[in-house]
Amino acid sequence: MAVTTEKLIELLNKDLELEYSAAIQYINHAAVMTGAAYGDIIKEIKIHANEEIQHAMILADQIDYLRGSPTVNVGKIQTSEDNDEMLRQDLDGEEDAINRYKSRVEQAEQLKEFALAQQLRNILAMEQEHAMDLRQALGK
Numbered sequence: 019m020a021v022t023t024e025k026l027i028e029l030l031n032k033d034l035e036l037e038y039s040a041a042i043q044y045i046n047h048a049a050v051m052t053g054a055a056y057g058d059i060i061k062e063i064k065i066h067a068n069e070e071i072q073h074a075m076i077l078a079d080q081i082d083y084l085r086g087s088p089t090v091n092v093g094k095i096q097t098s099e100d101n102d103e104m105l106r107q108d109l110d111g112e113e114d115a116i117n118r119y120k121s122r123v124e125q126a127e128q129l130k131e132f133a134l135a136q137q138l139r140n141i142l143a144m145e146q147e148h149a150m151d152l153r154q155a156l157g158k
């Protein structure tokens with residue numbers, strides 16, 4: 019299905035909202051997660067929080083380059099009192115991001131926005147690493 023630049027900007031703004039919310043969700047989860055067994059994943063998700071902020075900066079710059087207005091809206095944030103439930107919430111978010119960025123790479127290439135496609139591929143690779151860290155912590 020063909021995508022227009024306008025539509026791509028709209029989709030990238032949705033991605034940007036979800037990068038903001040992912041960062042906030044990770045900061046929350048890292049703060050409230052407890053237990054010695056979770057020490058390693060707590061360190062990892064603090065790193066994820068910083069990487070989601072980097073993704074937000076990249077997307078905001080790319081949206082501006084395409085002459086769109088980068089959103090300041092923040093997507094939905096989930097939390098829980100249960101450590102594993104929080105990790106599952108984070109993994110759901112990462113799996114959703116992986117699917118969205120796979121589509122976004124294709125859409126950027128359709129529009130011959132190859133530099134954008136390259137940036138999106140880098141983000142996609144990081145989301146896959148995030149998902150792997152969470153799967154490992156969940157024993158999946």
Ligand SMILES: [Fe+2]
Binds near residue numbers: 037040069070145
């Ligand atoms: Fe991200």
Ligand SMILES: [Fe+2]
Binds near residue numbers: 115144
């Ligand atoms: Fe991520």
